[in-house]
Amino acid sequence: MALRHAVLAALIEGEFSGYQLAKAFDVGVANFWYAQPQQLYAELARLEKEGLVAGREVAQEGRPNKRLFRVTDAGLAELEAFTAASAKPAVIRDDLLVKVQAADRVDTAALVAQLTERAGMAQAKIALFGALLRRLRGDRTEEEFLRHGDRIGPYLTCLRGVAFEQENRDWCTRTIAVLEERRQARARH
Amino acid sequence: MALRHAVLAALIEGEFSGYQLAKAFDVGVANFWYAQPQQLYAELARLEKEGLVAGREVAQEGRPNKRLFRVTDAGLAELEAFTAASAKPAVIRDDLLVKVQAADRVDTAALVAQLTERAGMAQAKIALFGALLRRLRGDRTEEEFLRHGDRIGPYLTCLRGVAFEQENRDWCTRTIAVLEERRQARARH
DNA sequence: CTTGCATAGTCATGAATGTGAGTAGTCATT
DNA sequence: AATGACTACTCACATTCATGACTATGCAAG
Structure with missing residues (x-):
């Protein structure tokens, strides 16, 4: 609930x-x-x-x-x-992770396509959240705002959202690079 | 499904x-x-x-x-x-974020306690995942393993897990610091 | 000598979440 | 003049997820 x-x-x-x-x-x-x-x-x-x-x-x-x-x-x-009340631990639940977990036995091309799409979506969200953060803090710096602003709750959760999506994007691009390199290595033999 | x-x-x-x-x-x-x-x-x-x-x-x-x-x-x-098939976008769904979103109107002490607990749990998971990663790659470096290892799927998902938990922990400690500083600033008046 | 923990599962139920379809008016576009 | 998009909301159903309780056996610690 x-x-x-x-x-x-x-x-x-x-x-x-x-x-x-x-x-x-x-x-x-x-x-x-x-x-x-x-x-x-x-x-x-x-x-x-x-x-x-x-x-x-x-x-x-x-x-x-x-x-x-x-x-x-x-x-x-x-x-x-x-x-x-104590919060239940948050867990990642992501279709994409399931697909990567199975990466060794499924078609890599399809997987890379998925990862590329996701990286793009993450990038879009980063931009969206960035704009929201700027709107929330107005002309103050982040430090200033977090110290003296009222209603910092939404700002803090948004910071988490940004970090999550950046992580998301970076992991996707890294994974794509790894999968592509292995694909090319296999092709050379 | x-x-x-x-x-x-x-x-x-x-x-x-x-x-x-x-x-x-x-x-x-x-x-x-x-x-x-x-x-x-x-x-x-x-x-x-x-x-x-x-x-x-x-x-x-x-x-x-x-x-x-x-x-x-x-x-x-x-x-x-x-x-x-295209993966549905992953969303964060975390009780703790809901609580922080409401931070401006609820008791800060209880919230800080929650955040502290969560930071500890994240730290424990980081250690756990770190050990798993070392076990998976054996005596090879990460680069080496990802290039030539078989069964890299679990390794890649575990990398994501580590990054997520690090992010989790860092955000918790940052949020705690912000809330604590505001609490002390209020106390001074 | 019994309490508790680990292995290895099953059954039942309820709460939470997701999906599709439908209503009804306004506005702008083609 | 029809099509589609936006506001604003409702109904019904299906799937998924979480929870508690329960059955067995074996082993070890106190």
Whole structure:
């Protein structure tokens, strides 16, 4: 049950609609969790029923009405309790790692293609996160911002996202190089 | 459906029983996937029914009999197909990130405790993976091994595991430092 | 002499997550 | 005038993952 806490954590930034959250949790800036829109709507409904978030209808013209949610005091207390509880260790779970684990017995060309694609995606995310970090800290340096800024939570998680994707990219390019070199070595015989 | 492929990938290393796989997929060397014993037994049963792995009973004395599994040709073909298919992007999903995202509104002390614990766990994993890497490459250098060794798949995934845990540890210590400094700065006022 | 741990598994159940499809209006493009 | 894209959300179902409890046997430490 960590999705509910991820939603609560996202909502301490301000009021958001399910649709806005869905954007944030999807492809874009899912730097600390990922979820499908359907999950979010369902979770928001549950959270509201339990009084951890409060929603209010906002009429719009030219587009459908929306419901904005904010965290209640009970929601904050729930987050507090969640933070105090010990976190389960995070594990990597990546299709690509499974494929590389099997690298010695499967077609290398297909694998290299996958790795190349992934390296590109990682690079794109690095750029995205970099822009987000600059936006968050404004004209301050990182040190300055982390010392005196308010709302450093999103910044810190984003830093982790950047580091993860850099690692991702570097490992992909390294692995590609290794696989390519071995392929050429085999071809020479 | 990536667990099945993770099992297949693990089995190209040789014959293993469900129990042995469970050990490898659990706390120890889950450097490319993680699963509970029950999942593995269930998956192995399914894979055998579909002919992707073949099991054979091995009688033992002093301990229960076991069933060793190996990948069949059909299993290798399945792995091949899996490798060719495009991998879904890996996302971080970590309770700890959710907690840090909420850092601006929850108790910092509890959070720092969590981060400290996690940093320690990461450090332990780094040591574990380091030992595994040395065992895998024997007396060769890494370059040498990656160029000419056979079965480099596990080595490459383990490299990724090490890098991930180092990143993990560094980010934890950095985040701890930031939170602590802010706490002290607040205390001075 | 019994408590606890390791081997080697099975069964059942619930929670979390993913996927596909559908509704309904607005706006811009072709 | 139709097609597709964006906002905003809902329903239903399937798959995957996690959890606890349980059965056996053998071995070693206290």
